[in-house]
Amino acid sequence: MIGKKMEEAINRQINAEIYSAYLYFSMEAFFEAMGLKGFANWMRVQTQEELFHASKFYDYLNARDGRVILKAIEAPPVEWKSPLEVFEEAYKHEVKVTGLIHDLVTLALEEKDHASHQMLGWFVNEQVEEEANASQIASELKLIGDDKKALLMIDRELAARVYTPPAVAGAQP
Numbered sequence: 001m002i003g004k005k006m007e008e009a010i011n012r013q014i015n016a017e018i019y020s021a022y023l024y025f026s027m028e029a030f031f032e033a034m035g036l037k038g039f040a041n042w043m044r045v046q047t048q049e050e051l052f053h054a055s056k057f058y059d060y061l062n063a064r065d066g067r068v069i070l071k072a073i074e075a076p077p078v079e080w081k082s083p084l085e086v087f088e089e090a091y092k093h094e095v096k097v098t099g100l101i102h103d104l105v106t107l108a109l110e111e112k113d114h115a116s117h118q119m120l121g122w123f124v125n126e127q128v129e130e131e132a133n134a135s136q137i138a139s140e141l142k143l144i145g146d147d148k149k150a151l152l153m154i155d156r157e158l159a160a161r162v163y164t165p166p167a168v169a170g171a172q173p
Helices: 004-034 037-063 083-110 114-144 148-159
Strands: none
Touching (some): 004 037, 004 083, 037 114, 037 148, 083 114, 114 148
């Protein structure tokens, strides 16, 4: 059985992960409106990853006899000045999520909740990848500046991204 403090914190994290999906879905819509289908695809895959993260926390809480309590999801932004601004915001958002995960790890240690601590290790590693991906694309967009041909090349590259659920998807949470 999971402790009340950890249960409440994981419920907050489920909300944060669903907000992340909602944010990336909004970014996808922005790119669709711009005609950048590859960028939109990248965000669609990101949305799917965030929903997987929310589901992983959801399943974990249920496996520990916790109670999932879903709360309202804040509306995400809908407009950005440029693709670069979108990816800078995505990076900033991932840094924030990393902080939330680290707070959960700290709480798990304080509560001596070894099962939660172990489960959270997967998310700690995942956040390294999440930050690196958003940062890399932002860096590329900075390098190309206003070069439309280079933007279309990146768009084609991002169109190749495919959602592949992590191998742990079928494993016990």
